[in-house]
Amino acid sequence: MPEGVGFILFYLINGLIWGLIIALISLGLSLIFGVMGIVNMAHGDIYMIGAVLSFYFVSLFGNFWISLLIVPLIVALIAAPTERFILRPFEGHPSVTMIATVGISFILQQVALATFGGIPKKISSPWEVSFDFLGVSYPGYRLLVAAISALIIIGVWLFLYRTSLGILIRASMQDKEMASAMGINVNKVLIGTFVLGSVLAAIGGVLAAPISQVFYLMGNDVILLCFIVVIVGGLGSLEGTLIAALLLSSVEGAMAAFLTPTEARAMIFIIMVAVLMLRPQGLFGSNSA
């Protein structure tokens, strides 16, 4: 076990790395909420499905990296018809779509339970290298996960802020009706956003699978943290989501050095309450939100 400064740093880095995965998943949740107005209660279960599918692919091919490529594609193929046939008919009715996503959440969990089983399983680390860092030996795969997550987040960011497709998504996020009157096919934007958001959650699941245990209820824990992140960051604010994910996860990580995991999680709730008391719209939310 590490000691002293290295000890705290170890937990802080752990938190920060976890924060990048949470940021990736929360970005998807935030996009889906921002563009579609849907509170996606099934988002954590899409993360779980990513991990479960990854488990199967690793058992099948013995190669983790193949699963990182294929699983997002499979999830995209599931997400597109889900948006079109389950969510689209209730577009503009936030409470109905929210209940629909609760239903999707149950279905995904039960399908996973029926096929994968109720016992947590582990995927062995795909990169058995560790780095010595301030007297602490740190698993290389975790650093790799941080790098991959950061790259994907940067990629999504560039897509949204530097491409013409990204402009159409952001325009739809700000004023759907006007976007449509400008000739933007908002329905395509909606389905694209749901697919993109779901793929981000699934990638999070694949990346997290070797770090945490693969379990059919693993999404519940993550979705809670993601909602806190999105709320603290400010509803509909993508930069708020990113910053809140990194901030809260580092805090939780550092707290884990002194407190039990449950107490550390309680700290996150305390931070959320404090933020909402001082800024009800969240750190980066607009006043109207």
Place this chain on the structure above:
Amino acid sequence: MMALLKVEDIHTYYGDSYVLQGVSLEVKRGEVVALLGRNGAGKTTTLRTIMGIIKPRRGKILFKGVDITPMPAFKVARMGIGYVPQGRRLFPEMTVLENLKTGMRKKGNGDKLDEIFDLFPALKDRLSQKASTLSGGEQQALSIARALLTEPEILLLDEPTTGLMPLLVSRLREVIEKLHEDGMAILLVEEKVPFALSVAERLYFMVKGKIAYEGSRRDLEDKRDVFIRYLGVKN
């Protein structure tokens, strides 16, 4: 000449309230037409119905001879109808350039952007500024510029003079005249009667969801009573 835009007896509801009670009007190619009326007469609803944002329960809208009534708004826009809504409705969190790009659907219309800057030179210096930080006049310019970039054959302008200083109103008149010279058809909804009279060749007066009067500018020159009767104003 066949009308470019022909609205035939449309009836539109907002929930239970019966807003448009059989509106018919037409705009010919290159023609500037104004739709006047008091607050709540249904002018904005007429434009929103043409745009496909709300659907009429009865009636038909023809554009270039095609029935566009069942089309979603994005298809109406792509058919060649540009919309400049009341209150500008810019994408506030995006830059001026990004707002313009939402209108640039067709590839390679970079030249079009230069034409826009000829028309609205002020926008050129503000490209990287957020739309919400622009002045009222600049916002109106951006809203029109954005619609023009969709390369429409007709422009629907909803109360473009609202909140503009007199100097900017006359600047807007020049812009409309320039567009008219270039052959753009315009359907202008307006509450400022003198402004509408100065730019429109033909005018419709709406009262309680119906067209109450239609006439050319010349017809109206010696009929001041029309303005008093339908708008309650002396011109």
